[in-house]
Amino acid sequence: MTTDQRKESWSTAEEEIMQATYRALLEYGYAGLSISRIADELGKSKAAIYHHYDTKDDLMITFLKFTVDRFEETIDTETGDEPVEDLKHAIEELLPLQRDEEQRRLQMVLVSLRSQAVTNETFREQFTQIDKQLAATIRSIVDRGIDEGTFRDIDSSRVAEHILATVNGAMYGRTTTDRHNTAAAARVSLVSYIDTELKRHS
Amino acid sequence: MTTDQRKESWSTAEEEIMQATYRALLEYGYAGLSISRIADELGKSKAAIYHHYDTKDDLMITFLKFTVDRFEETIDTETGDEPVEDLKHAIEELLPLQRDEEQRRLQMVLVSLRSQAVTNETFREQFTQIDKQLAATIRSIVDRGIDEGTFRDIDSSRVAEHILATVNGAMYGRTTTDRHNTAAAARVSLVSYIDTELKRHS
DNA sequence: GTCTATAAAACGATAGAC
DNA sequence: GTCTATCGTTTTATAGAC
Incomplete structure (x- = not known):
């Protein structure tokens, strides 16, 4: 999942602010998030944060992109030569049977951020992009299966x-x-649906 | 969808506060929601709200239940004698092809509230209950289809x-x-999945 | 880059009059 | 029930020293 350009290097200070924001968000929720609480998690003063970000909105937009990058890094959409296995692998990546604590926390943060997309344009654009990307990835696997003859001739967009x-x-x-x-x-x-409905009946 | 006991009668004042909270939430989002803004939407003073609710948390919990009730009222899960049609009807209720403005707003509010379930126990309990109820309704339709012989002998819980x-x-x-x-x-x-995978192959 | 101190505004919540 | 006025706290954000 290495597609669009992303900020490659965070300075140490910026990285620490992102981590502190991450922890504060998990502890207090998006509605309870404040610069003071982030500063407390960071172990520094509020002014130390305002040196790197002009406003709270600025910080939150940066944090949104930081989190989206983290999410995309965890999704490994490598493709092999078996469309059915590729689909199952993609599903395993997006919805693992067992989540470790880190995966659980990342999804908590993502759900908290995503709800802001209801009233915030910038947030909505980010999650639109994510879903677009994921749908395209799934669709291309299904299309390959159809071309190969492994799958029936179904509407790959709908299935994706x-x-x-x-x-x-x-x-x-x-x-x-x-x-x-x-x-x-x-x-x-x-x-099971993929196995029986997508696969060409033999 | 008339199951558990709900508050039957809201006083006029309380109903108006709920409506004002609804509008304020849509305009400012959950994070930007304040008693002042609700009071402004209401056209009354903050003290008028605090006469009916002890704290902001108290108001939000009441609003949560108010919204959940509104949602459950909009879902009509009547059952006929055709399990396939009942399933399609349930899906049409939960995911209409076209949403009017009122449906759209209600779902925006529900998504905003539901994200609070990530860090708030009371909110999580409410949405756990909603999903439990919906899953049980779907499952019972599938079970009926299996008993009648319309559906194959699949795992109704999983399908639900x-x-x-x-x-x-x-x-x-x-x-x-x-x-x-x-x-x-x-x-x-x-x-399409329901039509081909659930139905007994003829 | 980080600190302390502080400003100005918004916040949740209450008192007391009507 | 609703008002105005107000209290104490927290908020975002900045100024100036180090």
Whole structure:
């Protein structure tokens, strides 16, 4: 998942501010996030933050991009020569059966940020881009399967949106409810769907 | 969707406060929501609000329940005698091809509130309950289809979680990105899945 | 780059009059 | 029930010293 240009080098100070923002967001939520609390997490004064960022909005936009980059780095969409396996691999990446603590926290942060997309244009653009990217990746795998003759001649766009909606919805449910094993159930059904509905009937 | 006990009667004043909170949330987002802004939307003073609610948290919890009730009222999960049609009807309710402005706003509010579930226990409980209810409704339709012999003998829990995750994910994407027609695409693929994978092969 | 100190505004919440 | 006025705190943001 190395596509568009991203900020390659964060200065040490900036990186530490991002990490502190990350921790503060997890502890207090987006609504409870303040420069004071970020500064406390950082172990420095508020002025130390304002030296690097003009306004709180400026900081949050930078943090949004920082988090989106982190997310994209964790998604490995390598492709092999078996479309079915590639699809399953993509789903495993986006919706792992077991999430470690770091994955869990990243998704909590992403859900918190994504909700801001409801009323904030800049945030909406970022998540539009992410979903566009993911849908295109899934679609290209399905298209390859159709070309190869492994898959039936289905509408790859529709199937890609279906898969994306399911993994996003399962992830969403996982981080906003206590129904923790339901994501795995949804995934099993989704993979079974790929096996029987997409594969050419033999 | 008339299940648990809900507050039947809001006083006129309380109803107006809920409506004002609704508008303020849409305008400023959850993070930008304040008693002052709600009071401005209401056209009354802050003290008028504090007469009805002890704290801001108290008001927000009440508003959460108010909104959840509104959502449940809009979902009509009547069941007929055709499981396939009942499933399609449930999906149409949860993920309409065309949303009017009121539906759009309600989902914006729901997504804003739901993101609070990441760090707030009370919010998480509410949305856990909603998803539980929806999954159970879907599951019971699938079970009926299996008993009747219309559906194959699939795992109804898994399929229900799959359907729920897909409609939730499509709604989520719809309200947090500019990819507006993708929800319809996901829905078409989901319905096609129900037609071919669930139905007993004839 | 980071500090302390501070300004100006907004915040949640209350008191007391009507 | 609703008002005005106000309290104490927290907020974003800046100034000036080091």
